Amino acid sequence: MRRIVTIAAVAAAAMLAGAGFAQAQQKEWKEVRIGTEGAYPPWNNLNSKGQLEGFEIDFGNALCEKMKVKCTWVAQDWDGIIPALLAGKYDVIMAGMNATEERAKKVDFTAVYSRTPISFIAAKSVTSTDVSPAALKGKAIGGQGSTIHANYLEKYYKDSQIKLYPTQEEANLDLKNGRLDYILADKLALIDFIEGQGKDCCKFVADIKRDPPIHGPGVAAAVRKEDTALKAMFSKAIEESIKDGTHKKIMDKYFKVNILAD
Amino acid sequence: MTWCEVPGWLIGNEAIANYGCRMFGGLAVTLQLVAISVSLGAAMALLLALVRLYGGKVASTLVGGYTTFFRGTPLLCQLYLVYYGAGQFRPFLTDIGLWTLFRDAFFCAAFTFTLNTAAYQAEIFRGAIQSVGRGQWEAARALGLHWRGILRHIILPQAAMVALRPLGNELVIMVKSSAVASLVTIFDLMGTTRLAFARSFDLTVYLFAAVLYLCIVEVIRRTWDVAERRLTRHLQAG
Numbered sequence: 033m034r035r036i037v038t039i040a041a042v043a044a045a046a047m048l049a050g051a052g053f054a055q056a057q058q059k060e061w062k063e064v065r066i067g068t069e070g071a072y073p074p075w076n077n078l079n080s081k082g083q084l085e086g087f088e089i090d091f092g093n094a095l096c097e098k099m100k101v102k103c104t105w106v107a108q109d110w111d112g113i114i115p116a117l118l119a120g121k122y123d124v125i126m127a128g129m130n131a132t133e134e135r136a137k138k139v140d141f142t143a144v145y146s147r148t149p150i151s152f153i154a155a156k157s158v159t160s161t162d163v164s165p166a167a168l169k170g171k172a173i174g175g176q177g178s179t180i181h182a183n184y185l186e187k188y189y190k191d192s193q194i195k196l197y198p199t200q201e202e203a204n205l206d207l208k209n210g211r212l213d214y215i216l217a218d219k220l221a222l223i224d225f226i227e228g229q230g231k232d233c234c235k236f237v238a239d240i241k242r243d244p245p246i247h248g249p250g251v252a253a254a255v256r257k258e259d260t261a262l263k264a265m266f267s268k269a270i271e272e273s274i275k276d277g278t279h280k281k282i283m284d285k286y287f288k289v290n291i292l293a294d
Numbered sequence: 295m296t297w298c299e300v301p302g303w304l305i306g307n308e309a310i311a312n313y314g315c316r317m318f319g320g321l322a323v324t325l326q327l328v329a330i331s332v333s334l335g336a337a338m339a340l341l342l343a344l345v346r347l348y349g350g351k352v353a354s355t356l357v358g359g360y361t362t363f364f365r366g367t368p369l370l371c372q373l374y375l376v377y378y379g380a381g382q383f384r385p386f387l388t389d390i391g392l393w394t395l396f397r398d399a400f401f402c403a404a405f406t407f408t409l410n411t412a413a414y415q416a417e418i419f420r421g422a423i424q425s426v427g428r429g430q431w432e433a434a435r436a437l438g439l440h441w442r443g444i445l446r447h448i449i450l451p452q453a454a455m456v457a458l459r460p461l462g463n464e465l466v467i468m469v470k471s472s473a474v475a476s477l478v479t480i481f482d483l484m485g486t487t488r489l490a491f492a493r494s495f496d497l498t499v500y501l502f503a504a505v506l507y508l509c510i511v512e513v514i515r516r517t518w519d520v521a522e523r524r525l526t527r528h529l530q531a532g
Contacts, residue, residue: 111488114495138495174479178492195399195479196489202378206479209381211397 061262063102065122066092066253070107071199073224074286075128078107087286088126091145092253094278095269111178111198114138117256124266125254128218130180132248139254143267145279146291147250150181151219152237153207153226163214163238168192171213174203181216184246208233216240220287250292301502310502313490317499320486321506327400327475327482328468331407336461338408339415344445346420357416364413370474372410377402377478403475407468414464422457423449455525462518466511483507 068088070078076086084105096103106122117125117139131141152163160167169191175181177196185194195212197203204225206212215222219239226234253270255263273279274292283291295303298318302311310317346357364372380387380396387393395401426449434444476485487503490496523530 111492115497134493135495177488182492196485197479198477205378206381209378210384210393211381211399 061099061101061123061265063104064096064099064124064262065104065106066124066126067106067108067113067117067122068092068125068127069110069113071110071201072128072221075221076126087282087291088128090282090285091273091279092124092126094273094282095266098269098272098278099265101265109198110176114254117254123255123259123262128221128251129254130248131250131252131254132180132183133245134183135248135254138257140257140260140263141252141254142263143270144250144252144292145270145274147242147293148291149219149239149293150184150216150242150247151222151239152214152216153222153230153234154214154237155207155210155233156235158213158235158237161238163240165189165191168214172211173214173216174206174212175216176200176203179217180247181218184240184243185216187243187246204230220289220291223288307496307498307502309490309494309496309499312494313486313499314502316481316486317483317490317503317506320481320483321510323400323480324469324472324475324482324484325510327404327407327480328465328472330404331472332411332465332468334404334408335411335415338412339419342412342416343419343423346416347423361413361416364410365417369406369410369471370477373403373406373474373478376406399475399478399480403472403478403480407472407475411464411468414467415461418457418460418464419453421460422453425456426452455522458518458522458525462514465514469510469514470507 068076068084070076070084072086074086076084076088079085084107089105092105093103108116108121110127113125113127113129114135116122125139128146129135131144135141165188168189170193172193172195173185173189174195174197175185177198182194182196185192195203195206197206200217200221203212203215203217204222207215208230214237219236222236226236253266255266270279279292296315298315299311300314302308302314342357342360345353346361347354349357376396377399380393380402384393387396396405430448430452431444434448439448472482473484475482476488479485481489483503483506487499490499
């Protein structure tokens, strides 16, 4: 009996020590590395000088200022953006990433900082605004691979030809070239194209209704599951910045519409 | 359960069980793509090699330029040039009735891979033909054979022995290089694997894809061993 008590005591002590150790592991964050894609204007984009710019870069830096931490940015290809976070290449992802259930199995999401409309665009010759799966049967629809839009297309548009591209720019180019009939993507990412390069060829057709199981609650920053302190820091800073108008100020610089719609 | 779900079920991996069928579908696309481009490329390469060797100075220089370009630039770059380049020339291609072909990603990839592998194979054929001794030509001519007969019955059979191994290498390289097709929306083995990974975030799918590629290469290697033994049986003792 005595022995069991001893073992239990030792085990309890070990667990306490372990917990303490885990607490200590939640190190105080002085420097945070933020990963982003750098190919998704106006959210995040590498400019001609090779520097990152965009809404998320400014907003991320504002958050870091609030949290009094030093932030550095890392550009990473979209397909590997979650694996590289898990591998410790950086500590946070801010890359226009929607907080989906599927991703939440691998990473934790902070408070939402954007909820944006999702739209279909098409060639100007398209007259119908009907974008139901039945109407788009047999059409070639493009999207960026590994995105919620790709998942949405795969789920609902089984009778269309779905084409997935490594980046949004390549899909846009193929719509312009006439290989695609439609593109489904984040409306804000599409505005730049429709008002710029795609001015003569393409137009907005219709927005779709958000499908919560696929689209999730909105765009948030992602952290590794064990970094609970970091997640709390970011969530707090995001909520504060929305309340005190910092978010709106940066949003107005990059977007003509509200990107935090209900 | 269909056969394509079996591997995932056997090793107890959910991602491979879920996406196994799509990945085997992708494997079929990869095999088609490589088979079409390597065989068309071989036919083209033989012509190119002959022109390079016996086609006169101008034609020979042109073929030399072609092989230099395709062997000297990345396959991905060539594929983008064809795929997105064709898009830029859409009105022209529509006028001459070729846009329907170039609109199709699979055609663009097969077209690019054919041009690319033809350049490599042409150099292999050229080297192999040159490796056949001059004496063979002279002896055949002394027997009164026409040059076409000499090529067909004397030179090419001997060149084939020399070309066999490097051609096998080229085939293996094409199987692996064909993965770049996944970057222009083709769901080949690599494309379906990327899709599976994007959904499951399970690295095992890449390992599974690697094993599938390895299996194809191993089959090619063994086939080549058999072919070599057949082609060289007159040289084997006993």
